[in-house]
Amino acid sequence: MPVYERGYAHWEPSGRKAMPAWLVIAKRGISEPLKRRWILLLVLMAWVPAIVKGGIIYFKLKAGNLADLLGGGWASIEPEGFLSFIEGQRFSVFVLLAIIGSGLIASDRRDNGLSLYFSRPLGLASYILGKMLIVVFFYCLVTLLPVYVLSLFSYLIAPESTGMQTLLLIPLRATVYCLLAGSSMSLVLLAFSSMGNRSIFVMVWWTIMVSGTETISAIAQGLGRDALQVVNFLGQYHNAAAWLFSSDPRLGVSPGVSLLVVCAWTVGAIWVLRTRIRPVEVVS
Amino acid sequence: MKQNPRDFVIPACQCIVQKNGEGIIIKANRSQTRIEVKDLTFAYLRDPVLKGVNFTLEPGAVGLLGPNGSGKTTLLRCLLGQVPLVTGQISVLGCDMARHARLARSGLGWMPERGGIIPGVSGVGLVAYLGELSGMPARDAMQRAHEVLHYVGLADERYRKCDDYSQGMKQRLKLAQALVHDPVWLFLDEPTSGLDPQGRVSVLELIRDLAWNKGMGVILSTHLLADVEAVCNEILVLKQGELLSRQTIDTTGVDPHQVFEVEGFGNEEAFLAGLQELGAEVSVDQRLLLVTMDLSNLDGAGDGKSLTPTMGVNAILRVAADNDYALRRLRRRPVTLAEEFYRMVEA
Missing domain, CATH: 3.30.70 (Alpha-Beta Plaits)
Structure with a gap:
């Protein structure tokens, strides 16, 4: 069959509405990982604590204080219990974000994809926003979405729960927290991703950032040096959220200081992204 | 591009604002097809890569020749608005590239020399994705991706992952992604690099067809003189960042x-x-x-x-x-x- 028999035809726009570029990037970035079974399995595994918490809430109804004894604050249907749940998801967040986010910019840099992106009518802000939404989506998938489901479940099953608290205030608090914390974390992860061409190195840096700082924080706590806990990366987010969920601080530093640290990380990440993302070809 | 009576032009950037039932679309003015470069000087660090370059181009097949390091790719990047302009002025499709580069890019196609393939995606997926990023609706982009892949001769391989493509197929795929949004100008950086003789001839035939029969402007940056001779009717020669010569290749008359x-x-x-x-x-x-x-x-x-x-x-x-x-x-x-x-x- 001759290859070129159809020839080239000019494009006639159909008049349908086009999506903004950031949404196109986010849509593809979200749908591609969800096609992989092992990522779906990872997401399902991240939902196990939510299922356990749901079971404990149900058990509490039947066994009263015994459930509180087993689950502690984590099983509570008060805001404190939901912050504890989000805090308990940190391992899933760490693993999932490392897998999803590490290559988002690094692979574009490696394959000279940035040159392709920025040959389109696309700005830096749209590119970063699109990539950021991918990470925020997966963050919310294992934190915010379970909170929504558990809130609804609690309202339906626990006699002491009120619609105002469990159906409105807790989801609202969780939404504000997850969107802000997710955006900030994703910017930091993307900044790491923009600094290299290989996702494995980004994963290493992310591990140091999350696990390394948490270890240092734990050692500092053991030595009674609470001020050093300010290095705990994920801990700062949970500590800063303490006032939002009306609960006790998570670390030995005040939530205000944690908020400042988180803001500093976010601003630093934006600066790195602005400096590192350029449509110049990678010369190896 | 069809213009409705309700469309209007923004004087500052010569862009067309189209109103339809779902909102407003701002596009580059495709009735203005000229590229104008005035006193362009550009440096990545200290030493200028381009020095005082001046030219005006109307759509046609233009060869950009020069030894390695003469500034060919940098000039194309400047025309795409990918690097910040400090000295000089570039106007593409009526848009000032220092301020309205994004709008002009909706009418420009770019085929990079290195990379330019997003791994893990099928050929048709990649082309449609880049079409959507160019401002095309999702269904239009997908339909158009099939058409251009057929045109470049990748109809049978369009569902394969780009990673598995041969070098020749990757070059064709890069040409397809540059064509998907039907650009006014096509910027090609070493399009026949790494191709066997047969693949080279067929890619050059495609480029020639686009430039000579479809009215598309093509700037072909290469150091292969035979490629320029096969396709172009005009050449710009760069040397050490300066425009050394501009010549017309006359294939019909007698050279005096x-x-x-x-x-x-x-x-x-x-x-x-x-x-x-x-x-x-x-x-x-x-x-x-x-x-x-x-x-x-x-x-x-x-x-x-x-x-x-x-x-x-x-x-x-x-x-x-x-x-x-x-x-x-x-x-x-x-x-x-x-x-x-x-x-x-x-x-």
Whole structure:
């Protein structure tokens, strides 16, 4: 069959509405990982604590204080219990974000994809926003979405729960927290991703950032040096959220200081992204 | 692009604002197809890569020639608005690239030399994705992706992952992604790099078809002179960041500047004097006399429109006969683009 028999035809726009570029990037970035079974399995595994918490809430109804004894604050249907749940998801967040986010910019840099992106009518802000939404989506998938489901479940099953608290205030608090914390974390992860061409190195840096700082924080706590806990990366987010969920601080530093640290990380990440993302070809 | 009576043009960037039932779309003005570069000087660090470049291009097939490091790719990046302009002015499709580069890019297609493939995606997925990023609706982009992949000869391989493509298929895929949004200008950076002879010819045929039959402007940056000769009707030669020359490749008429190899015996002095009377320049290359003639200076050349291919040969034969010079050899030496290019670059 001759290859070129159809020839080239000019494009006639159909008049349908086009999506903004950031949404196109986010849509593809979200749908591609969800096609992989092992990522779906990872997401399902991240939902196990939510299922356990749901079971404990149900058990509490039947066994009263015994459930509180087993689950502690984590099983509570008060805001404190939901912050504890989000805090308990940190391992899933760490693993999932490392897998999803590490290559988002690094692979574009490696394959000279940035040159392709920025040959389109696309700005830096749209590119970063699109990539950021991918990470925020997966963050919310294992934190915010379970909170929504558990809130609804609690309202339906626990006699002491009120619609105002469990159906409105807790989801609202969780939404504000997850969107802000997710955006900030994703910017930091993307900044790491923009600094290299290989996702494995980004994963290493992310591990140091999350696990390394948490270890240092734990050692500092053991030595009674609470001020050093300010290095705990994920801990700062949970500590800063303490006032939002009306609960006790998570670390030995005040939530205000944690908020400042988180803001500093976010601003630093934006600066790195602005400096590192350029449509110049990678010369190896 | 069709214009409705409700469309209007923003004077500052010459962009068209289209209103439809679902909102407002701002697009580059495709009725303005010219590229204008004025006093463009650009440096990545200290040393300027481009120095005072000036030219104006109308859609056509333009070859961008130059040795390695002469600034070809940087010039294309400047035309795409991918690097910040400090000195000089670039206007593409009526848009000032210092301020409205994003709008102009909706009418530009870019085929990079290195990379440019997003791994893990099928060919059609990649082209449709980049079409959507160019501002096309999702369904239009997918439909168009199938069309352009068919055009470049990847119809049967469009569902395969890009990673599995051969080098030739990757080059075709890169051409397809540059075409998906139907650009006014196509910027190609070494499009035949790494291709076998057969693949090279077919890619050049596609580019030639786009430039000569579909009215698309093409800037072909390459160091392969044969590629430029096969496709382009105009060349820009860059050397060390400066625009050395701009020439038109005339494939239809007779080139008035011709060089002849002459060998013979007899009254050589009189023969040379006769040639000089015709305005020819003569140099000696071993046993051969190299006669460079401007045919438009000969009697009967008129204003240059009545030149014939045998005019130069006939003139030399006449001078030889008049001056008792017996010719043993008379041959027109073809001046290739390569010779012309090296002459310019080495000068």
